[in-house]
Amino acid sequence: MLPNKNIQQLSPYISIPHKIWNLSNKKNILKLDWNEASIPPSPYVIKAINNFLSNGHLNWYPNTKNLVLLDELANYCNQKDSSYIEIFPSSDAAHECILDVFLEKNDKVCIVAPTYDNFRARANDVGIQTVIYPLDENFDLDFNKLEYFIKDKNIKLLYLCNPNNPTGKAYNIEKIKDLIINNDNTIFLIDEAYYEFCNKSVEDIVWQCKNLIITRTFSKAFALASFRIGYVISHYENIKALNKLRNPKNISMLSQVAAFAALKDLAYTKSYVNEVTLAREEFLSFLKHFSIANSGGGGYEMDYYPSMANFILIKIKNVSLFCNFLQERDIFIRSYSHIIKDHCRISIGTREQMKIVAKNMQEFNKVNNH
Known part of the structure; x- marks a missing residue:
């Protein structure tokens, strides 16, 4: 039995394999591949859910x-x-x-x-x-x-x-x-x-x-x-x-x-958005210096694009090597090479989280600096 002709001809949306869910220890993982928040929801949410589980009509x-x-x-x-x-x-x-x-x-x-x-x-x-x-x-x-x-x-x-x-x-x-x-x-x-x-x-x-x-x-x-x-x-x-x-x-x-x-609890959301905005600007500053330092052949060349969202698009040669390097260090980012050649997208977390990303990018540069 065949699916209908539309499905037969369809070029599907390419999702991300959820390797993270198969890992036994998820505690120190930085999941920066699907633009989710990198922190838990408001305590109001946790309280409301617990209350409903106890007193609601499941x-x-x-x-x-x-x-x-x-x-x-x-x-x-x-x-x-x-x-x-x-x-x-x-x-x-x-x-x-x-x-x-x-x-x-x-x-x-x-x-x-x-x-x-x-x-x-x-x-x-x-x-x-x-x-x-x-x-x-x-x-x-x-x-x-x-x-x-x-x-x-x-x-x-x-x-x-x-x-x-x-x-x-x-x-x-x-x-x-x-x-x-x-x-x-x-x-x-x-x-x-x-x-x-x-x-x-x-x-x-x-x-x-x-x-x-x-x-x-x-x-x-x-x-x-x-x-x-x-x-x-x-x-x-x-x-x-x-x-x-x-x-x-x-x-x-x-x-x-x-x-x-x-x-x-909009105050919680606004506080998180403000933190992401600060982290994004700090990370963009890091990318600027990283890009300048490598532009003369002193490292792994890359480019990036300013952003008004909670992610940044980066252009880097051999993007799969870069993504895999970070993944081996429990940092998951999104390769976009199936749509834009040599590009990947990094979701923005907190400032502390993005410092970890920056540190590992510098390590990647050292390892791959020929």
């Missing part, structure tokens, strides 16, 4: 319309009310629902790339055609050319990750808004998974732009990756359409409890 299906959580999210996202918000079992699940609800098989989806590749794979596996709009050699986005491309190719939906994953670049918010407002026949899916790290959003125009859908996640800044919970911000008419298909039982009660508790 034998019941989850709350299918958690008004308390939706109201808290609406407030966090500066929305008029919770009719502009809906939760999903991850932003990936939200993307799947958006494709199924708003697109026909003959529609064209434009993806500004390189970017997070799972959305492309999900569109292709249901037979929707995707076309790539490439960033320039510096990973910058020409909005005028993109607008022409949208019109010329008759694009039904445009997927834009802001800040971009894996480049870390944050695009001009006013230009994104103009693009959305001036092209009301195109749906704009803005993936704001890393919103907390740049604090720039198009959330203030969802009430006037029915062609805008924003997705976000609790997996990054809120440190809830294991709970798999995300949400959509969009015009209430779009939310109603999504809810015709969305399975409301699929967001576990533990995930809902964790998300609400995390929103009640």
Whole structure:
């Protein structure tokens, strides 16, 4: 028996082998490959989960319309009310629902790339055609050319990750808004998974732009990756359409409890984001000096890109050698060579954690300095 023709022809999203889960001792591992938080979630989350495990109804299906959580999210996202918000079992699940609800098989989806590749794979596996709009050699986005491309190719939906994953670049918010407002026949899916790290959003125009859908996640800044919970911000008419298909039982009660508790301790999240920002700037400074020191042939040459997210994209020759060297020292990073040749991505942890990475990069340089 064969899978359908879309699956047969599909170039799948390449995930990371979870070698970490097979290790007996995970205590001193630095997991910097999937942009998760490098610290535990808020103590509020732990307390709320323990309380629910002791006093909640584990034998019941989850709350299918958690008004308390939706109201808290609406407030966090500066929305008029919770009719502009809906939760999903991850932003990936939200993307799947958006494709199924708003697109026909003959529609064209434009993806500004390189970017997070799972959305492309999900569109292709249901037979929707995707076309790539490439960033320039510096990973910058020409909005005028993109607008022409949208019109010329008759694009039904445009997927834009802001800040971009894996480049870390944050695009001009006013230009994104103009693009959305001036092209009301195109749906704009803005993936704001890393919103907390740049604090720039198009959330203030969802009430006037029915062609805008924003997705976000609790997996990054809120440190809830294991709970798999995300949400959509969009015009209430779009939310109603999504809810015709969305399975409301699929967001576990533990995930809902964790998300609400995390929103009640925004000080913890803001403190973590501030720590990551400081660590990112210190690590960028290290990379600058590291790159300069090696540019004259004195070591292993590399380049890097400024970032507004909790990760940094690095260009380095023989990227697999570099990734394997760090992995042998319990530091796991993400090779991106399958999408961008000779590139890898390092998630940013705390300042102390990034000092460990820097120290091992210097050791790598010594070992491989010929």
